[in-house]
Amino acid sequence: MPSQLQLHEVTVSYDDFTAARNVSLTLDQGQIGCLLGPSGCGKTTLLRAIAGFQPVASGEIRLHGNLIACGGYSLPPEKRKVGMVFQDFALFPHLDVRRNIGFGLTDRDRGDRRQREDEMLQLVGLAGYADSWPHELSGGQQQRVALARALAPEPDILLLDEPFSSLDSELREQLAGEVRDLLKRNNVTAILVTHDQHEAFAMADRVTLLQSGEVAQSDTPYNLYHNPANEFVARFIGQGTIIAVTVGENGELRQGPITLHSAARHGQPGQALRLLIRPDDIQYTEDSALRLPVVGRSFRGAEYLYELEMPGGQRVHCLTPSHVTVPVGSKLPVAFHLQHVVVFTP
Amino acid sequence: MEIGSTVPDSVSSRPRRPVRSWRAALVLVAGVIAVPVLVIIASLALPFSGVWQHLLETVLADYVINSLLLMAGVGIGTSLLGVSGAWLTGMCEFPGRRFFGWALLLPMAMPAYIIAYTYTGLLDFTGPVQTALRTGFDLSHGDYWFPEIRSLGGAICMLSLVLYPYVYLLVRVAFVEQSTAVLEASRSLGRGPWQTLFSVALPMARPAIAAGVSLALMETLADYGTVDYFGVSVFTTGIFRTWYGFGELTTAAQLASFLLIFVFIVLALERSSRRRMRFHQGSLRKHPSRIVLRGWRGASALLVSLAMLFAGFLLPAGQLLLWAARNWRGTVDPAFFHIVQNSFLLASLASACCLLVAVFLAYGKRLFPGKLEESLVRLASIGYAVPGIVIAVGVLIPFAWLDNRIDAFARDTFGISTGLLLSGTLAALVFAYVVRFLSVSLQAVESGLTRIKPSVDESARSLGLSAGRVLQRVHLPILRGSLLTALLLVFVDVLKELPATLILRPFNFNTLAVRTYELASDERLADAATPALAIVLIGLLPVILLTRSISRGGGARA
Numbered sequence: 001m002p003s004q005l006q007l008h009e010v011t012v013s014y015d016d017f018t019a020a021r022n023v024s025l026t027l028d029q030g031q032i033g034c035l036l037g038p039s040g041c042g043k044t045t046l047l048r049a050i051a052g053f054q055p056v057a058s059g060e061i062r063l064h065g066n067l068i069a070c071g072g073y074s075l076p077p078e079k080r081k082v083g084m085v086f087q088d089f090a091l092f093p094h095l096d097v098r099r100n101i102g103f104g105l106t107d108r109d110r111g112d113r114r115q116r117e118d119e120m121l122q123l124v125g126l127a128g129y130a131d132s133w134p135h136e137l138s139g140g141q142q143q144r145v146a147l148a149r150a151l152a153p154e155p156d157i158l159l160l161d162e163p164f165s166s167l168d169s170e171l172r173e174q175l176a177g178e179v180r181d182l183l184k185r186n187n188v189t190a191i192l193v194t195h196d197q198h199e200a201f202a203m204a205d206r207v208t209l210l211q212s213g214e215v216a217q218s219d220t221p222y223n224l225y226h227n228p229a230n231e232f233v234a235r236f237i238g239q240g241t242i243i244a245v246t247v248g249e250n251g252e253l254r255q256g257p258i259t260l261h262s263a264a265r266h267g268q269p270g271q272a273l274r275l276l277i278r279p280d281d282i283q284y285t286e287d288s289a290l291r292l293p294v295v296g297r298s299f300r301g302a303e304y305l306y307e308l309e310m311p312g313g314q315r316v317h318c319l320t321p322s323h324v325t326v327p328v329g330s331k332l333p334v335a336f337h338l339q340h341v342v343v344f345t346p
Numbered sequence: 347m348e349i350g351s352t353v354p355d356s357v358s359s360r361p362r363r364p365v366r367s368w369r370a371a372l373v374l375v376a377g378v379i380a381v382p383v384l385v386i387i388a389s390l391a392l393p394f395s396g397v398w399q400h401l402l403e404t405v406l407a408d409y410v411i412n413s414l415l416l417m418a419g420v421g422i423g424t425s426l427l428g429v430s431g432a433w434l435t436g437m438c439e440f441p442g443r444r445f446f447g448w449a450l451l452l453p454m455a456m457p458a459y460i461i462a463y464t465y466t467g468l469l470d471f472t473g474p475v476q477t478a479l480r481t482g483f484d485l486s487h488g489d490y491w492f493p494e495i496r497s498l499g500g501a502i503c504m505l506s507l508v509l510y511p512y513v514y515l516l517v518r519v520a521f522v523e524q525s526t527a528v529l530e531a532s533r534s535l536g537r538g539p540w541q542t543l544f545s546v547a548l549p550m551a552r553p554a555i556a557a558g559v560s561l562a563l564m565e566t567l568a569d570y571g572t573v574d575y576f577g578v579s580v581f582t583t584g585i586f587r588t589w590y591g592f593g594e595l596t597t598a599a600q601l602a603s604f605l606l607i608f609v610f611i612v613l614a615l616e617r618s619s620r621r622r623m624r625f626h627q628g629s630l631r632k633h634p635s636r637i638v639l640r641g642w643r644g645a646s647a648l649l650v651s652l653a654m655l656f657a658g659f660l661l662p663a664g665q666l667l668l669w670a671a672r673n674w675r676g677t678v679d680p681a682f683f684h685i686v687q688n689s690f691l692l693a694s695l696a697s698a699c700c701l702l703v704a705v706f707l708a709y710g711k712r713l714f715p716g717k718l719e720e721s722l723v724r725l726a727s728i729g730y731a732v733p734g735i736v737i738a739v740g741v742l743i744p745f746a747w748l749d750n751r752i753d754a755f756a757r758d759t760f761g762i763s764t765g766l767l768l769s770g771t772l773a774a775l776v777f778a779y780v781v782r783f784l785s786v787s788l789q790a791v792e793s794g795l796t797r798i799k800p801s802v803d804e805s806a807r808s809l810g811l812s813a814g815r816v817l818q819r820v821h822l823p824i825l826r827g828s829l830l831t832a833l834l835l836v837f838v839d840v841l842k843e844l845p846a847t848l849i850l851r852p853f854n855f856n857t858l859a860v861r862t863y864e865l866a867s868d869e870r871l872a873d874a875a876t877p878a879l880a881i882v883l884i885g886l887l888p889v890i891l892l893t894r895s896i897s898r899g900g901g902a903r904a
Binding site: 077078082090 | 525527528530531532533534535536537538541545546549550552635
């Protein structure tokens with residue numbers, strides 16, 4: 001079975017600027033993918049190339065096995081069978097909700113179209129709003145209309161361009177979960193663009209992290225977090241700091257007098273490495289002999305986030321229960337418990 | 347300006363009193379400005395004279411039918427021209443697109459009556475076109491058919507050619523502000539670029555089209571010069587004839603109130619379209635992508651734009667220039683300079699008065715926002731929809747009444763007759779201009795004022811400036827541009843104004859517009875070219891202002 005979406009070494013450039021370089025990725029039927037990265041990394045450009053609004057300079061894009069774009073060729077967007085949910089939803093202000101949803105159903109007869117519109121209204125839970133106008137709806141409702149409109153013609157793939165960014169942060173996570181359930185129930189292949197890793201993790205089966213137009217890592221959210229391919233990924237995903245360590249005689253990782261991890265097999269004794277430390281790798285341990293000076297802390301309700309100074313002057317983060325209150329300038333007793341050892345050679 | 351400087355000060359010390367006196371002043375000013383329109387409406391309550399029987403039997407049906415046909419024709423003409431121009435320059439890419447973006451506004455500088463005179467000179471029997479036809483094909487009179495320019499159809503063409511920029515301006519902004527995402531959504535839902543134009547872009551621009559067309563229709567209803575010259579009987583010519591021919595002022599006023607019904611329908615259309623425009627506005631475009639027209643498509647886009655510019659401006663302006671160049675020795679004499687002086691004096695007076703009243707009203711509304719103030723300002727700015735001839739009749743009646751009262755009073759008390767003290771003076775004329783064009787300056791002043799957020803006043807006050815100093819150091823510097831715009835726009839509008847000037851001017855007082863009208867009416871078209879050209883040249887000033895805002899990507903004046 002061919003994969004539903006296939007990008008093969010796709011390069012997209014504007015006049016004199018290459019926005020995406022040699023990007024490859026594949027999505028199977030029913031999978032939800034995500035293009036993640038900081039602003040300006042080329043993720044929206046790639047999405048627009050898949051939709052057909054941006055030509056590719058080289059490489060190939062195949063949808064359902066058919067070539068839709070390569071260097072010098074671009075199938076017009078209206079012929080591609082892609083559905084798109086825009087950042088600002090882009091509902092047609094001159095059409096009511098029903099006619100917005102039915103806009104892409106031109107090849108069906110009236111009864112058929114009406115039935116599909118009803119189905120879609122039901123699907124997104126807006127059955128009572130068929131006659132409403134876009135400007136009468138809340139942001140969340142508009143988003144669901146946009147989703148229903150894009151899904152109505154049964155596209156081969158659904159593209160979502162920062163679909164939650166114009167919504168309140170509380171609404172955002174709830175909707176992300178709902179949308180994922182809906183897409184999964186209907187076996188829709190989709191690809192999402194976002195700069196928000198929580199959104200990416202909540203929605204996607206497979207996340208492609210982009211750095212200045214190139215793929216930094218393409219993997220499951222779990223692997224992205226626990227097995228980052230390079231320092232950029234490690235820094236971008238989750239909260240973490242990277243500190244310089246050396247390998248001890250027995251293979252342990254240490255910084256100065258402190259042993260951070262004992263049983264690892266990384267590098268040769270005496271070698272200098274860079275180690276990823278996440279806040280949950282450092283635990284508050286009341287009777288620990290290791291005490292690190294507190295240089296900053298912030299209250300988070302259920303917990304405190306402490307900023308601690310290592311002997312080498314580097315700073316690491318540590319989460320403690322919120323009843324542990326150690327003032328800045330004092331020392332916090334901690335122990336290192338590295339679940340996944342992630343090291344990079346400098 | 348002392349208004350703004352004294353009031354806020356006293357507001358802080360004694361909040362009640364100034365509110366009341368401002369309100370009283372607002373009511374007074376707005377009330378006085380509304381008098382002419384109210385007089386016209388009130389005239390319906392007076393008994394209908396015998397002339398009405400005559401009007402009903404002979405011309406009234408013509409007035410109604412011709413007005414409707416004229417409106418329908420101009421509505422279709424301006425929307426066709428305006429929307430095509432806006433689509434080409436706003437959404438497509440073709441050679442010369444940037445140039446036409448502003449050049450298509452040039453016909454705005456051409457008053458309808460002047461373009462009518464010019465085309466008549468070009469196209470009538472003795473004009474160059476028919477003469478060339480006859481000599482070229484060896485024909486004589488009656489051998490061939492040629493469309494009669496002096497007709498209803500001709501009037502529709504003339505008005506459409508100079509009024510389409512209203513539609514063009516508003517629709518272009520609507521197109522440019524349409525979110526690209528909405529158009530892309532249509533593409534990804536399976537519709538091609540042309541289908542997207544007709545199913546999304548045009549329907550979304552519908553309120554803007556309606557608003558633009560209704561502005562053009564207001565001008566159409568107000569037009570006197572063109573229809574009079576072409577012999578098309580509509581309300582404005584009827585009102586003029588009733589007053590001049592029959593001397594029936596009351597009947598003229600009653601006729602004017604019927605014209606007002608048309609005006610109010612168009613006005614309602616305009617207001618409701620503008621309300622709907624809000625929902626249709628998107629953000630500015632993020633990925634402005636134009637449809638690139640290549641080959642014959644690009645060539646035809648260029649040709650269409652060029653044809654509009656040529657017919658609406660280049661050809662008539664060129665003809666005027668030619669006539670003026672041939673005849674200037676005979677027409678540019680001391681009398682001509684006297685007329686120019688008159689025009690400038692009148693226009694300066696009127697634009698200064700408009701500005702004063704506009705600043706007063708706009709500040710009143712800003713300092714004491716309320717429902718009453720809002721509706722008063724609206725009432726005072728209704729003049730932009732009311733034809734000049736209607737305002738002229740509405741001014742004539744109360745001024746004549748006032749003159750009679752003063753005269754009677756003077757005779758009773760002092761035993762002398764004062765005669766007609768006010769009517770037929772510049773005061774009546776300037777008042778009529780203020781009523782007609784106040785909204786123009788009000789709009790400019792208000793748009794400037796809304797740019798100054800209340801928090802700016804507050805921060806200036808908290809930095810230790812008195813209200814008067816705030817006005818001087820913050821408001822005036824920010825507003826300077828808007829105030830100048832207000833002055834300029836009214837100045838030019840007054841210079842072009844014909845019907846009210848014709849009725850209300852003091853005896854033997856001539857302006858450029860009146861002189862053009864008189865010369866053209868005497869079939870001295872070539873002599874009329876010099877004053878006409880002067881009007882067109884000065885009329886270019888506000889168009890230049892507009893084009894600057896267009897090239898900055900900005901919006902419309904109206």
